[in-house]
Amino acid sequence: MKKLMLCAVAAAVIMVAGEASADCDWVPERPVTVIVPWGAGGTTDSNARMMANLLQKRFDEPFNVVNRTGGNGVTGHSAISRAKPDGYTIGAVTVEINTMHFFGLTDLTYKDITPISKMLQPAASVMVGKDSKFQTLGELLDYARAHPGELKGSGTSLGGIWHLALAGMLNAEGMPSDAIRWIPSQGSASAMQELLAGGVDVVTPSLEEGKALIDSGEVRALAVMSKTPNPGFPNVPTTYDLLPSHWTMAAYTTISGPKDLPASIACSYEKAIKDVMASPDWAEFQKSRGGAVDWGSAEDLEKIMAGYEKSLGDTIKAAGMAK
Numbered sequence: 001m002k003k004l005m006l007c008a009v010a011a012a013v014i015m016v017a018g019e020a021s022a023d024c025d026w027v028p029e030r031p032v033t034v035i036v037p038w039g040a041g042g043t044t045d046s047n048a049r050m051m052a053n054l055l056q057k058r059f060d061e062p063f064n065v066v067n068r069t070g071g072n073g074v075t076g077h078s079a080i081s082r083a084k085p086d087g088y089t090i091g092a093v094t095v096e097i098n099t100m101h102f103f104g105l106t107d108l109t110y111k112d113i114t115p116i117s118k119m120l121q122p123a124a125s126v127m128v129g130k131d132s133k134f135q136t137l138g139e140l141l142d143y144a145r146a147h148p149g150e151l152k153g154s155g156t157s158l159g160g161i162w163h164l165a166l167a168g169m170l171n172a173e174g175m176p177s178d179a180i181r182w183i184p185s186q187g188s189a190s191a192m193q194e195l196l197a198g199g200v201d202v203v204t205p206s207l208e209e210g211k212a213l214i215d216s217g218e219v220r221a222l223a224v225m226s227k228t229p230n231p232g233f234p235n236v237p238t239t240y241d242l243l244p245s246h247w248t249m250a251a252y253t254t255i256s257g258p259k260d261l262p263a264s265i266a267c268s269y270e271k272a273i274k275d276v277m278a279s280p281d282w283a284e285f286q287k288s289r290g291g292a293v294d295w296g297s298a299e300d301l302e303k304i305m306a307g308y309e310k311s312l313g314d315t316i317k318a319a320g321m322a323k
Protein backbone atom coordinates (compact mmCIF):
# COMPACT_ATOMS: atom_id res chain seq x y z
CA MET A 1 0.00 0.00 0.00
CA LYS A 2 2.85 2.37 0.92
CA LYS A 3 4.57 1.60 -2.36
CA LEU A 4 1.37 2.32 -4.27
CA MET A 5 0.91 5.61 -2.44
CA LEU A 6 4.52 6.65 -3.13
CA CYS A 7 4.12 5.80 -6.80
CA ALA A 8 0.93 7.84 -6.96
CA VAL A 9 2.63 10.83 -5.33
CA ALA A 10 5.61 10.53 -7.64
CA ALA A 11 3.35 10.36 -10.67
CA ALA A 12 1.47 13.44 -9.50
CA VAL A 13 4.71 15.36 -9.03
CA ILE A 14 5.91 14.37 -12.48
CA MET A 15 2.57 15.36 -14.00
CA VAL A 16 2.60 18.77 -12.27
CA ALA A 17 6.20 19.36 -13.31
CA GLY A 18 5.32 18.39 -16.86
CA GLU A 19 2.37 20.77 -16.85
CA ALA A 20 4.58 23.59 -15.49
CA SER A 21 7.10 22.92 -18.24
CA ALA A 22 4.37 22.86 -20.87
CA ASP A 23 3.01 26.12 -19.51
CA CYS A 24 6.32 27.76 -20.50
CA ASP A 25 6.10 26.56 -24.09
CA TRP A 26 3.71 29.23 -25.41
CA VAL A 27 4.84 30.61 -28.76
CA PRO A 28 3.44 33.48 -30.84
CA GLU A 29 1.69 32.53 -34.05
CA ARG A 30 1.50 36.01 -35.56
CA PRO A 31 3.46 39.30 -35.35
CA VAL A 32 4.22 40.77 -31.91
CA THR A 33 4.31 44.50 -31.15
CA VAL A 34 7.13 45.77 -28.91
CA ILE A 35 6.27 49.20 -27.49
CA VAL A 36 9.09 51.59 -26.57
CA PRO A 37 7.95 54.60 -24.49
CA TRP A 38 10.96 56.71 -25.55
CA GLY A 39 12.38 58.10 -28.77
CA ALA A 40 14.48 56.30 -31.35
CA GLY A 41 18.24 56.14 -30.92
CA GLY A 42 18.54 56.00 -27.14
CA THR A 43 19.58 53.06 -24.99
CA THR A 44 16.02 51.87 -24.34
CA ASP A 45 15.19 51.94 -28.04
CA SER A 46 18.40 50.29 -29.23
CA ASN A 47 18.24 47.50 -26.65
CA ALA A 48 14.57 46.88 -27.37
CA ARG A 49 15.27 46.70 -31.10
CA MET A 50 18.12 44.23 -30.61
CA MET A 51 15.96 42.13 -28.30
CA ALA A 52 13.09 42.21 -30.81
CA ASN A 53 15.45 41.10 -33.58
CA LEU A 54 16.74 38.14 -31.56
CA LEU A 55 13.26 37.13 -30.35
CA GLN A 56 12.10 37.24 -33.96
CA LYS A 57 14.83 34.77 -34.88
CA ARG A 58 13.97 32.55 -31.94
CA PHE A 59 10.21 32.43 -32.53
CA ASP A 60 10.25 32.86 -36.32
CA GLU A 61 7.57 35.56 -36.12
CA PRO A 62 7.96 39.32 -36.66
CA PHE A 63 8.61 41.45 -33.54
CA ASN A 64 7.81 45.02 -34.57
CA VAL A 65 9.15 47.91 -32.47
CA VAL A 66 6.84 50.91 -32.12
CA ASN A 67 7.96 54.12 -30.39
CA ARG A 68 5.04 55.53 -28.38
CA THR A 69 6.49 58.73 -26.98
CA GLY A 70 4.79 61.58 -25.17
CA GLY A 71 3.48 62.52 -21.76
CA ASN A 72 6.92 62.14 -20.16
CA GLY A 73 6.71 58.39 -20.70
CA VAL A 74 3.05 58.05 -19.73
CA THR A 75 1.83 57.39 -23.28
CA GLY A 76 4.04 54.39 -23.96
CA HIS A 77 3.83 52.85 -20.51
CA SER A 78 0.05 53.17 -20.52
CA ALA A 79 -0.10 51.49 -23.93
CA ILE A 80 1.90 48.55 -22.58
CA SER A 81 -0.16 48.25 -19.40
CA ARG A 82 -3.53 48.41 -21.14
CA ALA A 83 -2.77 46.19 -24.12
CA LYS A 84 -4.66 42.93 -24.48
CA PRO A 85 -2.80 40.39 -22.31
CA ASP A 86 -2.49 37.77 -25.03
CA GLY A 87 1.28 37.82 -25.62
CA TYR A 88 1.11 39.87 -28.80
CA THR A 89 2.05 43.17 -27.13
CA ILE A 90 5.07 43.50 -24.86
CA GLY A 91 7.22 46.52 -24.17
CA ALA A 92 10.34 48.14 -22.80
CA VAL A 93 9.10 49.28 -19.42
CA THR A 94 11.66 51.55 -17.79
CA VAL A 95 12.37 52.87 -14.31
CA GLU A 96 9.99 55.79 -14.94
CA ILE A 97 7.17 53.38 -14.06
CA ASN A 98 8.32 54.09 -10.48
CA THR A 99 8.32 57.88 -10.81
CA MET A 100 5.51 59.18 -13.02
CA HIS A 101 2.78 58.88 -10.41
CA PHE A 102 4.83 60.82 -7.84
CA PHE A 103 4.76 63.78 -10.22
CA GLY A 104 0.99 63.57 -10.63
CA LEU A 105 1.28 62.59 -14.29
CA THR A 106 -0.65 59.32 -14.01
CA ASP A 107 -2.01 56.77 -11.58
CA LEU A 108 0.05 54.08 -13.32
CA THR A 109 2.55 52.15 -11.13
CA TYR A 110 4.76 49.11 -11.52
CA LYS A 111 1.87 46.98 -10.25
CA ASP A 112 -0.01 47.78 -13.47
CA ILE A 113 2.34 45.76 -15.67
CA THR A 114 3.61 42.17 -15.70
CA PRO A 115 7.39 42.03 -15.16
CA ILE A 116 9.10 39.52 -17.44
CA SER A 117 12.85 40.17 -17.49
CA LYS A 118 15.41 42.85 -16.73
CA MET A 119 17.53 43.80 -19.75
CA LEU A 120 19.98 46.24 -18.18
CA GLN A 121 20.56 48.48 -15.17
CA PRO A 122 22.94 51.29 -16.18
CA ALA A 123 24.18 54.04 -13.89
CA ALA A 124 23.63 57.70 -14.70
CA SER A 125 26.65 59.82 -15.57
CA VAL A 126 27.70 63.44 -15.96
CA MET A 127 28.82 64.43 -19.47
CA VAL A 128 29.77 67.76 -21.03
CA GLY A 129 30.74 68.85 -24.53
CA LYS A 130 34.36 68.81 -25.68
CA ASP A 131 34.57 72.61 -25.48
CA SER A 132 33.10 72.86 -21.99
CA LYS A 133 35.10 74.89 -19.48
CA PHE A 134 34.39 72.24 -16.85
CA GLN A 135 37.14 69.65 -16.59
CA THR A 136 35.91 67.96 -13.42
CA LEU A 137 32.63 67.30 -11.64
CA GLY A 138 33.82 69.49 -8.78
CA GLU A 139 34.25 72.46 -11.11
CA LEU A 140 30.77 71.95 -12.53
CA LEU A 141 29.11 71.76 -9.13
CA ASP A 142 31.07 74.72 -7.76
CA TYR A 143 29.86 76.84 -10.68
CA ALA A 144 26.25 75.69 -10.24
CA ARG A 145 26.46 76.51 -6.54
CA ALA A 146 27.72 80.01 -7.28
CA HIS A 147 25.40 80.61 -10.26
CA PRO A 148 22.15 78.72 -9.52
CA GLY A 149 19.88 78.32 -12.53
CA GLU A 150 22.42 79.49 -15.10
CA LEU A 151 23.48 76.07 -16.36
CA LYS A 152 21.08 73.79 -18.26
CA GLY A 153 20.92 70.02 -18.18
CA SER A 154 19.03 67.34 -20.10
CA GLY A 155 18.80 63.62 -20.74
CA THR A 156 15.13 62.64 -20.68
CA SER A 157 11.69 63.95 -19.77
CA LEU A 158 10.90 66.12 -16.77
CA GLY A 159 10.89 63.75 -13.81
CA GLY A 160 12.58 60.94 -15.76
CA ILE A 161 15.36 58.94 -14.16
CA TRP A 162 18.19 61.01 -15.66
CA HIS A 163 16.48 64.17 -14.37
CA LEU A 164 16.21 62.62 -10.91
CA ALA A 165 19.87 61.63 -11.11
CA LEU A 166 20.88 65.27 -11.53
CA ALA A 167 18.31 66.77 -9.17
CA GLY A 168 19.06 64.17 -6.51
CA MET A 169 22.80 64.74 -6.80
CA LEU A 170 22.40 68.49 -6.45
CA ASN A 171 20.11 68.04 -3.46
CA ALA A 172 22.47 65.54 -1.82
CA GLU A 173 25.29 68.07 -2.21
CA GLY A 174 23.30 70.75 -0.40
CA MET A 175 22.04 72.65 -3.44
CA PRO A 176 18.52 73.28 -4.74
CA SER A 177 17.42 70.52 -7.10
CA ASP A 178 17.04 73.14 -9.86
CA ALA A 179 20.48 74.71 -9.41
CA ILE A 180 21.03 73.30 -12.90
CA ARG A 181 17.81 73.87 -14.88
CA TRP A 182 16.32 70.83 -16.57
CA ILE A 183 15.44 70.98 -20.27
CA PRO A 184 13.11 68.04 -21.09
CA SER A 185 13.79 65.77 -24.07
CA GLN A 186 12.13 62.69 -25.56
CA GLY A 187 15.17 60.60 -24.71
CA SER A 188 18.91 60.52 -24.36
CA ALA A 189 19.61 60.63 -28.10
CA SER A 190 17.92 64.00 -28.58
CA ALA A 191 19.53 65.29 -25.38
CA MET A 192 22.98 64.35 -26.67
CA GLN A 193 22.28 66.24 -29.89
CA GLU A 194 21.22 69.26 -27.86
CA LEU A 195 24.51 69.06 -25.95
CA LEU A 196 26.48 69.04 -29.21
CA ALA A 197 24.46 72.01 -30.48
CA GLY A 198 25.21 73.99 -27.32
CA GLY A 199 21.59 74.10 -26.17
CA VAL A 200 22.45 72.52 -22.81
CA ASP A 201 25.60 72.43 -20.70
CA VAL A 202 25.44 68.95 -19.22
CA VAL A 203 23.65 65.65 -19.82
CA THR A 204 23.19 62.78 -17.39
CA PRO A 205 22.29 59.58 -19.31
CA SER A 206 24.35 56.42 -18.94
CA LEU A 207 27.89 56.28 -20.27
CA GLU A 208 26.74 53.62 -22.74
CA GLU A 209 24.44 56.15 -24.36
CA GLY A 210 27.34 58.53 -24.87
CA LYS A 211 29.92 55.94 -25.97
CA ALA A 212 30.16 56.91 -29.64
CA LEU A 213 30.54 60.60 -28.81
CA ILE A 214 32.96 59.89 -25.96
CA ASP A 215 35.08 57.72 -28.26
CA SER A 216 35.07 60.41 -30.96
CA GLY A 217 36.09 63.10 -28.48
CA GLU A 218 32.92 65.15 -28.95
CA VAL A 219 31.80 64.55 -25.37
CA ARG A 220 33.74 64.34 -22.12
CA ALA A 221 32.57 62.18 -19.22
CA LEU A 222 33.19 63.79 -15.84
CA ALA A 223 31.77 61.04 -13.63
CA VAL A 224 29.54 57.97 -13.41
CA MET A 225 26.91 57.88 -10.65
CA SER A 226 28.00 54.55 -9.26
CA LYS A 227 29.89 53.02 -6.37
CA THR A 228 32.22 51.17 -8.72
CA PRO A 229 33.70 52.20 -12.10
CA ASN A 230 32.02 51.11 -15.31
CA PRO A 231 34.21 48.33 -16.83
CA GLY A 232 33.68 49.83 -20.28
CA PHE A 233 34.91 53.23 -19.09
CA PRO A 234 37.50 52.44 -16.40
CA ASN A 235 39.01 55.95 -16.40
CA VAL A 236 35.76 57.73 -15.56
CA PRO A 237 35.64 58.44 -11.79
CA THR A 238 32.63 57.59 -9.66
CA THR A 239 30.42 60.04 -7.79
CA TYR A 240 30.71 57.72 -4.80
CA ASP A 241 34.42 58.54 -4.61
CA LEU A 242 34.19 62.18 -5.70
CA LEU A 243 31.30 63.51 -3.63
CA PRO A 244 30.92 63.89 0.15
CA SER A 245 27.37 62.55 -0.18
CA HIS A 246 28.56 59.42 -2.05
CA TRP A 247 25.57 59.94 -4.35
CA THR A 248 24.72 57.16 -6.83
CA MET A 249 21.81 56.54 -9.21
CA ALA A 250 21.00 53.88 -11.79
CA ALA A 251 18.12 53.21 -14.14
CA TYR A 252 16.71 49.92 -15.35
CA THR A 253 15.18 48.75 -18.62
CA THR A 254 12.97 45.69 -18.90
CA ILE A 255 10.85 43.62 -21.15
CA SER A 256 7.44 43.53 -19.52
CA GLY A 257 3.88 42.77 -20.50
CA PRO A 258 0.39 44.14 -19.94
CA LYS A 259 -1.31 43.80 -16.61
CA ASP A 260 -2.72 40.31 -16.02
CA LEU A 261 -0.54 38.64 -18.66
CA PRO A 262 -1.06 34.88 -18.13
CA ALA A 263 1.79 33.17 -16.29
CA SER A 264 2.24 30.66 -19.11
CA ILE A 265 2.98 33.46 -21.61
CA ALA A 266 5.16 35.47 -19.23
CA CYS A 267 7.14 32.34 -18.38
CA SER A 268 7.71 31.56 -22.06
CA TYR A 269 9.03 35.05 -22.72
CA GLU A 270 11.20 34.99 -19.61
CA LYS A 271 12.81 31.73 -20.71
CA ALA A 272 13.33 33.01 -24.26
CA ILE A 273 14.86 36.30 -23.11
CA LYS A 274 17.20 34.49 -20.72
CA ASP A 275 18.45 32.38 -23.64
CA VAL A 276 18.76 35.43 -25.90
CA MET A 277 20.80 37.32 -23.31
CA ALA A 278 23.10 34.31 -22.89
CA SER A 279 23.85 34.33 -26.63
CA PRO A 280 27.06 35.60 -28.26
CA ASP A 281 24.98 38.05 -30.30
CA TRP A 282 23.69 39.83 -27.21
CA ALA A 283 27.10 39.79 -25.52
CA GLU A 284 28.74 41.32 -28.59
CA PHE A 285 26.01 43.95 -28.84
CA GLN A 286 26.53 45.01 -25.23
CA LYS A 287 30.31 45.03 -25.63
CA SER A 288 30.05 47.31 -28.66
CA ARG A 289 28.12 49.79 -26.52
CA GLY A 290 30.43 49.61 -23.53
CA GLY A 291 27.81 47.73 -21.51
CA ALA A 292 27.53 44.32 -19.90
CA VAL A 293 25.08 41.43 -19.96
CA ASP A 294 22.76 41.97 -17.00
CA TRP A 295 19.85 39.52 -17.14
CA GLY A 296 17.35 39.42 -14.30
CA SER A 297 14.42 37.06 -13.81
CA ALA A 298 10.82 38.19 -13.38
CA GLU A 299 11.15 37.57 -9.64
CA ASP A 300 14.35 39.63 -9.49
CA LEU A 301 12.73 42.38 -11.50
CA GLU A 302 9.69 42.60 -9.26
CA LYS A 303 11.97 43.04 -6.24
CA ILE A 304 13.96 45.74 -8.05
CA MET A 305 10.77 47.60 -8.96
CA ALA A 306 9.49 47.45 -5.39
CA GLY A 307 12.80 48.73 -4.05
CA TYR A 308 12.96 51.60 -6.54
CA GLU A 309 9.39 52.57 -5.70
CA LYS A 310 10.51 53.50 -2.20
CA SER A 311 13.98 54.89 -2.94
CA LEU A 312 12.89 57.07 -5.86
CA GLY A 313 9.79 58.20 -4.00
CA ASP A 314 12.05 59.33 -1.15
CA THR A 315 14.36 61.13 -3.61
CA ILE A 316 11.47 62.94 -5.30
CA LYS A 317 10.01 64.02 -1.98
CA ALA A 318 13.40 65.14 -0.62
CA ALA A 319 13.93 67.27 -3.72
CA GLY A 320 10.51 68.90 -3.22
CA MET A 321 9.28 67.61 -6.58
CA ALA A 322 6.39 65.37 -5.46
CA LYS A 323 2.80 66.33 -6.28
